[in-house]
Amino acid sequence: MEPVPVRCPACRREHAYRPPSYPCPCGAPTAPPVLPGAPVVRVTRRARGDDRVTVRCEACGRRDQWPRPELCCPCGTVLRVPVRPAPAPGRDAAPEDPARPVTPAHIPLPRTAPAPRPAFRSTAIRDAGDALATAARYLGWLGYHDVARPARPSATRIDLRATGVMAQVDTVSRPTALRDVECLWLNALSAQVTGVLFSLSGYAPDAAARADELGVPLFTMDAAGTPRPVNGPAEELLSTGA
Known part of the structure; x- marks a missing residue:
């Protein structure tokens, strides 16, 4: 996906923003479709569930909840980037399976036990x-x-x-x-x-x-x-x- 211009309303700095992509369970990379030219929203407070957005995988049609695109401007302002709403399931989309759980953005993979590390050597912190x-x-x-x-x-x-x-x-x-x-x-x-x-x-x-x-x-x-x-x-x- 090509980056889209995003202007911070606080400092007027312009950014080239590319939303992160996440792996759908089918294996295809999936990214929230941002709306070029739409005004961004300053994040000043959050509500529960406010940081997720429904995204439809273009490869298999599955709809999942992914992190809502946001950008942290160097001036300290957190910006929410508008996205195109996911289409409702229809003929062009694979039907959703209600028994299939929503996939989180990060699934920890099984890992083998790491090799033992020596104890960390601490030194005094003065500054x-x-x-x-x-x-x-x-x-x-x-x-x-x-x-x-x-x-x-x-x-x-x-x-x-x-x-x-x-x-x-x-x-x-x-x-x-x-x-x-x-x-x-x-x-x-x-x-x-x-x-x-x-x-x-x-x-x-x-x-x-x-x-x-x-x-x-x-x-x-x-x-x-x-x-x-x-x-x-x-x-x-x-x-x-x-």
């Missing part, structure tokens, strides 16, 4: 540089290779990158906010990698709840320099490794 270095070593310890900081400061606040992962390291004195979780998830989704968050001050309750819904691993770090998982996705990542 933001120490926190970044600790997070980088921890990602390497989990199995991600060539962890590095971007050559230039990232407008999307991505502090670390490696093959298959991007991470944000929050060193401010307040709990990490909901917007940080959502922006990291959107950027990781667009890049088709895992997004991981590290925080020195913990997470706001709504941010932690949203991370659970989106499957974003959350870790906290203390002055002793040991990252600790604080939600299910982080526990899973710690257990399986990269």
Whole structure:
């Protein structure tokens, strides 16, 4: 699918947006059909079930619920991109099977037990540089290779990158906010990698709840320099490794 222009109503920045595609159970890639030229919507609050949209697979006609296309602008505004409604089942669509469960956007695949890792060697964290270095070593310890900081400061606040992962390291004195979780998830989704968050001050309750819904691993770090998982996705990542 070709990218469509999306303009942020807050800062007027224009983005070339391509919605992420997901594998239908039939194996065909499926992407929500965005509406070129339709005005985007600023996301200021969310309702339950508001982040899903019905998408019809063009290959088999199956209709499933997938994440609604969203874009996190570098200015911090979360934008919802309008999509074309899925056609109702008819002659040109395969009938839906009510007994067939809705397929989630992510299905964890069975994995063999990872090789035992040596204990992580922690070092004291005295400043933001120490926190970044600790997070980088921890990602390497989990199995991600060539962890590095971007050559230039990232407008999307991505502090670390490696093959298959991007991470944000929050060193401010307040709990990490909901917007940080959502922006990291959107950027990781667009890049088709895992997004991981590290925080020195913990997470706001709504941010932690949203991370659970989106499957974003959350870790906290203390002055002793040991990252600790604080939600299910982080526990899973710690257990399986990269």
